[in-house]
Amino acid sequence: MFDHSPAPLPALPGVGYKPQHYSAIIADAAPVGWLEIHAENYMGDGGRPLAQLRHLSERFPISVHGVGLSIGGEAALDRDHLARLKHLLGWLSPASFSEHLAWSTHDSAFLNDLLPLPYTRATLDRVCAHVDQVQETLGRRMLLENPSSYLAFAASEMSETDFLRAVAARTGCGLLLDVNNVFVSATNLGTSPQAYIDAFACDAVGEIHLGGHEADADEAGRPLLIDSHGRAVADPVWALLAYTLARSGPRPVLIEWDNDVPDWPVLAAEAGRAADALALVRS
Amino acid sequence: MRQAGFVAALLDPAQAVPQGIQNPDGSPAQKRFDVYRNNVAVGLSDALEVAFPVLRNLLGDAFFRAMAGVYLRRFPPSSPLMMHYGAQMPAFLRRFAPVAHLPYLPDVALVEIALRAAYHAADAAPIDATALAAIAPDALMGTRMRLAPAVQVIASSHPLHAIWRRAADPAAPQPGVAPEAILITRPQFDPVVHPLAPAAARATQALAEGRTLGEALAEGGDALDLGALLSLLLSQRAIIALT
Structure with missing residues (x-):
C-alpha cells in the first residue's frame, strides 16, 4: 500500500543528530551509518537547521522521529501538525518515520513529555485509527515506538507486547523497539525484560533504540529507573540488545543521547559498541 | 482514566494522583506519578531557560527557575513546536508583580x-x-x-x-x-x-x-x-x- 517509500534504514549504528556534532560528522562519521532527527526541530522556515539537514541528507540516510503527534491522545490528531510533517517528509524523503505509543497534547496544551496509556480495547481502537490517519496522510508506513513505563493502569486489559502486535497487524505499521525502554519498564513494573522481547512482534521491527537511564527508587524502596537519555547505555541494556538481535537479526540501531550531550568521540564510541553487537549476529 | 484529569494533576502538585494509577503491587502510585510531574515541569522549564538566557542572566538562576514554574503552569505550550514556546513571556512579565520594578x-x-x-x-x-x-x-x-x-x-x-x-x-x-x-x-x-x-x-x-x-x-x-x-x-x- 505504501510501496513507493524510499530505501529503508541500513542495519548499521545510527545516532540522534545534535548540531554541535555537525563538523565532526562531516569530517568522519564512522562507524555511524545514518542519523536520526526530531521532526519538530526542523519545522522552521529556514536558517541553519534546515541548511545542515539538507547537507546531511545528501550524505546519510535520515530517520525522522516525531515527538509531538500525540498518537495516543483522546482528542483528534492536530491536522496542522500532520501537514507540517507531510511537508518535511516531502522535501526530505527520509528513510524512516517513527513516532511514539504515548500522548502529549490535551485541550491544545502540549506537555512536551511522552505520557502513558492504559492498554484497553478503546485505546487500541483509537491508536489504530490515528496510525491509519498518519499513514494515509503521509503516504508511507510509520514505525511506532514502545514507551518507558513508570507505573501501571488498573484499567489495562492486555500486555504492551500484545497491544503493539495488534496495532502492527491492524494498521500495517512497523515497530520501533526501544531496548532501553524495555529494560526500564520491566525493572519498574517488576517483569522480565527477556520475556518482553520473547513476546514482541520482532518481525515488525524496523529500528532499535538504545539510550541511557538514571536509577531512583519509589516510596517503598523499589527500583525506579528514569529514561533520561543523559548518559551512556547501561551494561544490562547492551546485554538485552544482544538478546534482541539474536531473535530479530540485524536491524538499524540508534544511540539516543539528548541531555548532557557528550563530545563526538564519546557518542561515536557508543555507536561502535552497537556496531560490534551487529557484527556478532552477522557472523 | 480521562486525560483531562491526568493533565490537571500533572500541572498541579497539590492535586491527588488520578485514580487507577498503580505501583507494581497494585497499590496507588504516588512517586511514580511524580516522575511525570517532574518530567513535564523540568522539560518546560529547561526550554524556557534555553529560550530566555538574557532574562535568566538579569534575574539570576534561582529566581528565573521559580518564575518559569509559574509561567509554564499558566502558559503551557500551545503547539509541539518548542522553538516558539514562550511567546506570552512579555505579556506575562508586564503583569507579574515580583518584577514590576524592572519595567524593561x-x-x-x-x-x-x-x-x-x-x-x-x-x-x-x-x-x-x-x-x-x-x-x-x-x-x-x-x-x-x-x-x-x-x-x-x-x-x-x-x-x-x-x-x-x-x-x-x-x-x-x-x-x-x-x-x-x-x-x-x-x-x-x-x-x-x-x-x-x-x-x-x-x-x-x-x-x-x-x-x-x-x-x-x-x-x-x-x-x-x-x-x-x-x-x-x-x-x-x-x-x-x-x-
Missing part, C-alpha cells in the same frame, strides 16, 4: 523571542550592494524595499540595547535613560543584534511595512541618518528586493 524586562523578552524567530526565519538572497547606487537620484525616494524575513525591529521606551549589552557583559557601560531600539539581522545563519536610534527604528519599520524611502525618511525626521541606516541594512544582507 518585557522588551528584553521580545528581543529574545525575535532572535529565535530570526534564527528559524526563511532564507532569502540579498540584493547586490550596487543595486541601490544604480537607482536614478530622482527615483530614489519613490523606491520600496523588501527586507529579509529574519529582519526585526524592537522599539522600546527604554535604553534597550545598552540593557541588553550589560546583561551579557557586566563590564559594559551603565545604561543611560534615552530610549533606544534594537535591530535584528541575519547575514547568514547567526542573528546579530544592533542598536538603533528611535528615528532609525521608525524609518526601518516604515520600510518593513512596504513604504517608500521618502516616506521612511519623513517617518524618521530630522534625527535620521538615512545613509548610515541603508549602509547598515546593505552590509547585513537585510535588503532582498527593490521595487
Whole structure:
C-alpha cells in the first residue's frame, strides 16, 4: 500500500543528530551509518537547521522521529501538525518515520513529555485509527515506538507486547523497539525484560533504540529507573540488545543521547559498541 | 482514566494522583506519578531557560527557575513546536508583580523571542550592494524595499540595547535613560543584534511595512541618518528586493 517509500534504514549504528556534532560528522562519521532527527526541530522556515539537514541528507540516510503527534491522545490528531510533517517528509524523503505509543497534547496544551496509556480495547481502537490517519496522510508506513513505563493502569486489559502486535497487524505499521525502554519498564513494573522481547512482534521491527537511564527508587524502596537519555547505555541494556538481535537479526540501531550531550568521540564510541553487537549476529 | 484529569494533576502538585494509577503491587502510585510531574515541569522549564538566557542572566538562576514554574503552569505550550514556546513571556512579565520594578524586562523578552524567530526565519538572497547606487537620484525616494524575513525591529521606551549589552557583559557601560531600539539581522545563519536610534527604528519599520524611502525618511525626521541606516541594512544582507 505504501510501496513507493524510499530505501529503508541500513542495519548499521545510527545516532540522534545534535548540531554541535555537525563538523565532526562531516569530517568522519564512522562507524555511524545514518542519523536520526526530531521532526519538530526542523519545522522552521529556514536558517541553519534546515541548511545542515539538507547537507546531511545528501550524505546519510535520515530517520525522522516525531515527538509531538500525540498518537495516543483522546482528542483528534492536530491536522496542522500532520501537514507540517507531510511537508518535511516531502522535501526530505527520509528513510524512516517513527513516532511514539504515548500522548502529549490535551485541550491544545502540549506537555512536551511522552505520557502513558492504559492498554484497553478503546485505546487500541483509537491508536489504530490515528496510525491509519498518519499513514494515509503521509503516504508511507510509520514505525511506532514502545514507551518507558513508570507505573501501571488498573484499567489495562492486555500486555504492551500484545497491544503493539495488534496495532502492527491492524494498521500495517512497523515497530520501533526501544531496548532501553524495555529494560526500564520491566525493572519498574517488576517483569522480565527477556520475556518482553520473547513476546514482541520482532518481525515488525524496523529500528532499535538504545539510550541511557538514571536509577531512583519509589516510596517503598523499589527500583525506579528514569529514561533520561543523559548518559551512556547501561551494561544490562547492551546485554538485552544482544538478546534482541539474536531473535530479530540485524536491524538499524540508534544511540539516543539528548541531555548532557557528550563530545563526538564519546557518542561515536557508543555507536561502535552497537556496531560490534551487529557484527556478532552477522557472523 | 480521562486525560483531562491526568493533565490537571500533572500541572498541579497539590492535586491527588488520578485514580487507577498503580505501583507494581497494585497499590496507588504516588512517586511514580511524580516522575511525570517532574518530567513535564523540568522539560518546560529547561526550554524556557534555553529560550530566555538574557532574562535568566538579569534575574539570576534561582529566581528565573521559580518564575518559569509559574509561567509554564499558566502558559503551557500551545503547539509541539518548542522553538516558539514562550511567546506570552512579555505579556506575562508586564503583569507579574515580583518584577514590576524592572519595567524593561518585557522588551528584553521580545528581543529574545525575535532572535529565535530570526534564527528559524526563511532564507532569502540579498540584493547586490550596487543595486541601490544604480537607482536614478530622482527615483530614489519613490523606491520600496523588501527586507529579509529574519529582519526585526524592537522599539522600546527604554535604553534597550545598552540593557541588553550589560546583561551579557557586566563590564559594559551603565545604561543611560534615552530610549533606544534594537535591530535584528541575519547575514547568514547567526542573528546579530544592533542598536538603533528611535528615528532609525521608525524609518526601518516604515520600510518593513512596504513604504517608500521618502516616506521612511519623513517617518524618521530630522534625527535620521538615512545613509548610515541603508549602509547598515546593505552590509547585513537585510535588503532582498527593490521595487
